[in-house]
Amino acid sequence: MSLNSDRIKAIIFDLDDTLYDCSGTLVLKSRKLAAKIISKAIKCSEIEALKLQLELEDRLGPKADIFHEIANQYNIPEDFCEEISNTINTLEVEGATLFPDTMASIDELKRIGHKLFLVTFGNREMQEKKIKALGLERVFDKIIITDNPLGKEKCFREILTKYDLEPEQVLCVGDKIKDEIEVGKKLGMHTALMKHGRHYNFYKSEITENAPYTFITKISDLLRDDENQ
Numbered sequence: 001m002s003l004n005s006d007r008i009k010a011i012i013f014d015l016d017d018t019l020y021d022c023s024g025t026l027v028l029k030s031r032k033l034a035a036k037i038i039s040k041a042i043k044c045s046e047i048e049a050l051k052l053q054l055e056l057e058d059r060l061g062p063k064a065d066i067f068h069e070i071a072n073q074y075n076i077p078e079d080f081c082e083e084i085s086n087t088i089n090t091l092e093v094e095g096a097t098l099f100p101d102t103m104a105s106i107d108e109l110k111r112i113g114h115k116l117f118l119v120t121f122g123n124r125e126m127q128e129k130k131i132k133a134l135g136l137e138r139v140f141d142k143i144i145i146t147d148n149p150l151g152k153e154k155c156f157r158e159i160l161t162k163y164d165l166e167p168e169q170v171l172c173v174g175d176k177i178k179d180e181i182e183v184g185k186k187l188g189m190h191t192a193l194m195k196h197g198r199h200y201n202f203y204k205s206e207i208t209e210n211a212p213y214t215f216i217t218k219i220s221d222l223l224r225d226d227e228n229q
């Protein structure tokens with residue numbers, strides 16, 4: 001299927017690791033912040049504390065609560081996890097930048113008449129900070145932030161109803177196979193998986209050749225006319 005098709009009237013974008021490199025910038029920064037607290041708690045260097053987090057994520061996946069895992073492993077009181085999440089929520093996001101082709105591609109998708117939505121999961125305050133830092137506040141027809149890990153389906157349904165769209169008129173773009181891509185498929189939308197970041201890397205071995213979604217490596221791939229995407 002060409003993604004640049006007349007049948008597509010709206011595109012729902014994910015934010016992190018879809019429109020910018022979250023894994024390589026903010027996630028890494030937050031791991032370094034957490035390493036300061038972990039190193040004190042388990043008496044190791046910050047580099048070892050960073051390595052421990054990366055190894056746990058490699059083994060348990062990007063959705064695992066690695067701070068609880070560390071607390072359990074090292075018998076640390078529970079408020080350790082709270083201290084880490086409070087610290088991470090103060091993470092500075094200034095300096096975060098979109099992938100080089102993101103803004104121009106979004107402008108072009110708008111120009112050719114698509115309605116554009118942003119649906120992102122995470123701490124509201126943090127996601128709002130990112131959206132502002134990335135200059136995306138006024139780019140979309142609607143931005144929805146959900147702090148419910150299973151909340152995207154409800155958001156997608158709201159968009160379909162409010163904007164009077166059929167699922168087959170909607171393209172859902174994201175990096176998480178187990179989240180927005182499966183939800184979009186379930187609702188009957190077209191889907192495009194962004195091959196980027198820690199979620200994609202963890203689950204990519206499960207992707208079969210005849211996977212029922214299109215792959216992209218950059219947002220401008222959505223503007224290509226050919227069938228070989």
Ligand SMILES: [Mg+2]
Pocket residue numbers: 014015016017018174175176
């Ligand atoms: Mg994402």
